[in-house]
Amino acid sequence: MRTLRPDLEVIFSHVAPGSRVLDVGCGDGVLLAALRDERGCDARGMEIEPGNVAECVAKGLSVIQGDADKDLTFYPDDSVDYAILSQTLQTTHRPDKVLEELLRIGRRAFVSFPNFAHWRVRLSLLWGGRMPVTRLLPVAWYETPNIHHVTVDDFRALVGKRGIRVERAWFLTGDKRTSAAAANFRAEHAVFLLSR
C-alpha cells in the first residue's frame, strides 16, 4: 500500500484525472507515480538531486534534473494543467519569482509549505530563543535547505499582492485538517491551490 505524505495526499486527491502535471521538486517521484498510475495523468517532474532523478527515471517517470530557481524557464507557457510545488517554496532563492513561473507554466498551481508561525515554532523561538527544530523543520538552522521561512499569513499576503487567486486552501496538523481561521497559529502545513 502506498502512503503519501499528508500534503501530497491532499494534492493527489484534488488533481483532475487525465490532466497534465509538473511536480517541481518531485523528490523520488512518489506523487508523480501515483498520479500517473491511479489518475492517468501525464506526470512530469523536476528535481535537483541526481540520485532522486535516477530513481524517478527507474520508475519510468519523465523527470528533469533542474533547479526551481533557474530552470523553470525551460517550460513553455500553459504547458501543464497543474504545476505542483510541495515543500520546496521555502528552499528557493526567490519564492515570488518561482510562484510566477509556476502560474505561467500551469493554469493552476498547488503549493504546499511548512508554516513557520505554527505555535510550536513560535514557542520554540519565544521561550528557547533559538531557531526552531520541530517535527516538520527537523534540521538545524545552519544545515537546513529552508532559506525562506514563510507563514500562512505571509503567503496569503504575497499572493494577494500579486493578484493570484486562491481557489482552495487546506491546513494540516499531522494528517488532520485544521480550520482556515486559526491556520496561521494551528497549521503545521498549508496547501494552496492557486490560479492566475
Add this chain to the structure above:
Amino acid sequence: MATAPLLAEARELELAEPLALDCGQRLQGVRIAFETYGRLDADNANTILIFHATTGDQHVASINPRTGKPGWWDRMVGPGKPIDTDRFFVLCANVLGGCMGSTGPSSLAADGAPYAMRFPVITIRDMVRAQVALLDSLGIERLHAAAGGSMGGMQALSLAANWPDRVERVLAIAATATMGAQNIAFQEVGRQAIMADPNWQGGHYYGTGKAPDAGLAVARMAAHITYLSEASLTEKFGRRLQDRTQKSFGFDADFQVESYLRHQGLSFISRFDANSYLYITRAMSYFDLAEEHGGRLAEAFAATTARFCVVSFDSDWLYPTEVSRRLVHGLNAAGAPVSFVELSAPFGHDSFLLEVPALDRVVRGFLDQ
C-alpha cells in the same frame, strides 16, 4: 566468475536501392555490417538499436575480432544487464563511412578501386538513413528504443527527429543536438594531423604500402585527451615518469601520460582507417539538428511521440551538461516526455563506457518502463 561470451550473430546487408545522401549524391551498393543479440519477439516490438560512437563499431558486446578485446559496451549489453539481451533484440551496425565492414572510403567503388576521397561527404542523418534501411530489410517497423553515447546519441536523436514514427524511446548519453565550435575545432585538429602526413597522399594511400599512421595516431592522441578529465589523468599518471627515474632531457616519452597517449595512438592505427576518421568527424562537425529544422530545436522534435532520456556527466568537458540542458530545453519546448540527469563520474566524456553504476540504473529503468 567469468561469464560465457555472449553469442552475437555477425551479419551483413547490401542495400538493393541506392542511398540518397544529404549532399545530393546517391550511393550505390551500400553494405552494412551489423550484429544482433537476443531474439526478435513475435510482434517485432522488442528491438533496441544501439548506435556506436565516433571510433566504435558493431561489436557492442562481442569479442572485437581486430583487437581481441570485449565489446565496447560489454558492461551494459548482455543477459541480465541493463540492456538485457534475454528480453530485447539488440542490434548494432557499423556506421556508414566506417571501416569495420560497412561501406566507407576504404570500400571498393564500382570501378574496383577504393573510394578514398571520392567517397561522398556524409552526415549523421545519412548514417541513420543507412540504419533505417537496415531496419526496413529486417522488417522492424518500430524500435522499442534507440540508444547511444556521444556520436551514438546524436544518431539516436537524429532518428527521432527525422523518422519520428520509428522509435518509442530515445536514450542519448553524453551527446548534443548541435556540434559546438570547440568540438568542431578538435575535430579539425584531428583531420589536419592526418592530412599533413605525407603518407596520406591526398587520401589515395590504399595499396601503396604507406598509410598516414603518424597523422592518425596524433589525431587519436589529441582526441583521446578530450575523452578524459583532468582529474582522471592526474590520478592515473600525475607527473610520474615512465620506466625511468630522471627526465631524459630529450624527447622520449619521459612521462607516463606521454607513453600512454603514444600507446593509444599506435593501437588505434591498427584498427582504424584514416579516411574513415576524416569522413566520420566531418559528419559530426556538420551535425546541427536545429539547423536541419528551420533553426528551432523544438521543431526537430515536433512530430515525435518518443520518450527521451538524456544523460550527461559532471566531468565531461567535451559534451558538458550545458549542451544536454539545451537539448532538454528543446525537447521540453516540443512537449516531448523527457528525463534528464547529470551523473557524477570521474572519467570525463568516456564515463558512458565505464563503471558508473548510476548510469546502469538509469538505463535499465528507462528501457524497462
